[in-house]
Amino acid sequence: MISSERLVQLAKKWQKMAILGRKRIMAKVQDIEECSSSVAAKGHCVVYTADGRRFKVPLVYLGMVVFSELLRMSQEEFGFTSNGRIVLPCDAAEMEYIMWLLKRNPSVEVVNALVSSMLMPCHCTGSMVPTVGVNQQISCL
Numbered sequence: 811m812i813s814s815e816r817l818v819q820l821a822k823k824w825q826k827m828a829i830l831g832r833k834r835i836m837a838k839v840q841d842i843e844e845c846s847s848s849v850a851a852k853g854h855c856v857v858y859t860a861d862g863r864r865f866k867v868p869l870v871y872l873g874m875v876v877f878s879e880l881l882r883m884s885q886e887e888f889g890f891t892s893n894g895r896i897v898l899p900c901d902a903a904e905m906e907y908i909m910w911l912l913k914r915n916p917s918v919e920v921v922n923a924l925v926s927s928m929l930m931p932c933h934c935t936g937s938m939v940p941t942v943g944v945n946q947q948i949s950c951l
Contacts, residue, residue: 858895863902871912879925880908900928 850856854866871877880898887899898905911924 856896857905858897859902859905860897860899861901863905865905865909867909871909874912875921875925876908876912876928879928883928 850866853869855869855872857865857867859865867877872881880900881896883899884897888897900908908924911920916924
């Protein structure tokens with residue numbers, strides 16, 4: 811059987827944990843509110859993806875080859891008039907991957923592979939996709 815003193819200690823511990831959980835939730839709400847402001851934080855630039863998602867990009871990244879190429883592609887696709895927004899020609903998933911990759915200081919080879927993959931988009935249409943029957947296989951080399 812647990813003593814009353816031990817029960818009080820456990821109750822206080824659970825209260826502290828509940829307060830910490832609320833603080834974490836409040837911190838997430840503040841991050842969301844901060845992210846929805848129209849001005850970027852110091853040292854960051856706001857860009858949007860083609861599907862409308864907003865990203866805060868550290869200014870250091872803008873000097874990298876990946877972002878130079880994205881900005882060049884953006885200028886070719888959207889021009890300079892896009893309601894004051896910098897819109898990049900990629901979707902949110904691609905942008906998240908690019909940001910994740912750049913946070914990890916990739917090697918030159920990895921960056922070059924990423925840039926070359928951005929330059930060669932897939933232009934597959936429904937008529938170009940081969941149809942495969944139930945018992946057929948496609949060999950990929």
